[in-house]
Amino acid sequence: MFSEELWLENEKKCAVARKPKQGRKRQELLAVALGVKVGITGFLWPPLKLFACPQISSLVRRAALTQSDTHFNYEKTHNFKVHTFRGPHWCEYCANFMWGLIAQGVRCSGLKSEGLYRVSGFTEHIEDVKMAFDRDGEKADISASIYPDINIIAGALKLYFRDLPIPVITYDTYSKFIEAAKIANADERLEAVHEVLMLLPPAHYETLRYLMIHLKKVTINEKDNFMNAENLGIVFGPTLMRSPEDSTLTTLHDMRYQKLIVQILIENEDVLF
Template identity: 60%
Template sequence: MAASSNSSLSGSSVSSDPEDYQPPIWKSYLYRLQQEAPRPKRMTCPQEMETRPKYYGREFHGMLSRECADELLGGAEGAYLVRESQRQPGTHTLALRFGDQTLNYRLFYDGKHFVGEKRFETVHDLVTDGLITLYIETKAAEYIAKMTTNPIYEHLGYTSLLKDKMGHRLSRGHTEPRRVTFQREDSKITTSPLVRHSTLKDCPSEKQSSYDKIHNFKVHTFRGPHWCEYCANFMWGLIAQGVHCSDCGLNVHKQCSKLVPSDCQPDLRRIKKVFSCDLTTLVKAHNTTRPMVVDMCIKEIELRGLQSEGLYRVSGFSEHIEDVRLAFDRDGEKADISANVYNDINIIAGALKLYLRDLPIPVITFHVYSRFIQAAKIPNPDTRLEAIHEGLLQLPPAHYETLRYLMMHLKKVTMFEKDNFMNSENLGIVFGPTLMQPPEQNALATLNDMRHQKLIIQLLIENEDVLF
């Protein structure tokens, strides 16, 4: 079955070269089928039913058998009523005529009416949506099964434009991590630590500079006709017709969402806050390699705080740290965190720690947490560093770049140890639980892991120039 006519895409973004741009075409076949679907016909009960629940209207007919319900519906396509089941008293059934037969569905209510996943304000809306779905799935089952085979997603103008923009930024500004190859004890070739160190620094990386991000899809109800931006087909139904990416605004069928590439390009207008925002989402929305919070706080600390005693260990006033958080959430990169506003550098240091601690996915992600903990337990120093480096290569690029930049900064902090009394071990104690959090919050496991967390951060600081 094929679409017999098409309608043009309206309001789509254009490509970077307007002369080459051809707007994709919305496929209107499923839209026309929805227009053809049977309309619901409520069969009202002629008498008031004392047993009628308050959330049903006159469509409720009391206790009826299937045969009686079928007779009352009279064979009219789209006719429906609600009955109390004879087989299971106290439960309610929707009887609906479709395709020359009466279909019976167990009906539920929890503040809204539902048969399956979708929930409706009224039984009438539920039946309307059900008839549309039944009609389309009956008439276009083969078409629906094949409709994702020729997607328009890759041809949408904004996709290619943002990919070009991202590629240009990465080639211009991203520093790739270096692949480290450590000399194992059992190797026949031996080199001095100094020669080995120099070799490791200049070794090229295999990690790709790609800030891929999956879409943040959530079930969505679209007002008015809406088409899928993956397959270009109409999204049918009254409510919850598809899913919507809350980060970039992409709208697709639920089944199409499984096929969309991990190339979400977050839109700043959709990012509600800076703190507690996924790290990759934030850097892509701001078109940077690292969060602006990290860059701005570190710049301020290195400008006036490296010699501050107990830097990162001494706490600033919590209400002032909260003010900094609100400033970033409100003003983004325009937030003023200078000495004119916050004279105490511990406030800025506290805000940086708060930002890192509040990330929904820690800088050292849940996915690689156990790899780092196991690496910390390796007794041989060279083998341990190699395991740590392998873990670093598993980090998403935005997380890797943030960690790299932070370790460079903390290395600078240790250079002023005689003034600030903060060495790599002290900083490991402070930043271990901040940068590393176990996937499952188990108090005993977390307590046991703390010394390993501290050691990992300590080694990252001390070997920053080798590992990154």
């Protein structure tokens, strides 16, 4: 991650340290290694030029030490793992750009990962997981050594629920859940939700119960991942329940009730199931 001051300082030092011809040659080598083309004027895209300067490692170390002493003092703990991003990536904390050939940064993995289920993993990796299950079934390897980014696994799970021909909350019970969500009294609403849950087929009920137990664990780590029951309801509402009517207007109207139903299921998991 590079601040604007570090960028300008690096630009000046690179210009002094290298003659134009040497800089041009080094940039061409970088371009070949990265599979990109050098522009007509002979300059690489600015993030790639950082590798052409021999002083960059010391600059990065110095900037990291300085920033860690003055700006980044987080209370929460992380389980960081080295991660290689495909393509450009922006730091979620400081919004600065990260770039590298291999292992450009680190990500926090597990239930404490910030934005769990909200932050999207790379689509091609999610598709890889889907294909692995289609091909190998229960033998599919989704361990951290193969997919170190937890958002890939979370994305694959959401994709599975979205692709079900019949949603976990079935079409037959959809309208009943929506009506239950509209009840103003909290106790009566909870009782109505429980009654509709009993109408779900056994497989759907058990799947929903298992998922709610998991999502409740996610909310327990809300201090670290910033995902409470309401946020998870926004994510999983349209994923777990879909209107039998193919109407955009109906879908938009029901979104707040979909969110509320999932929120209620998570917050009252121990009572409803």
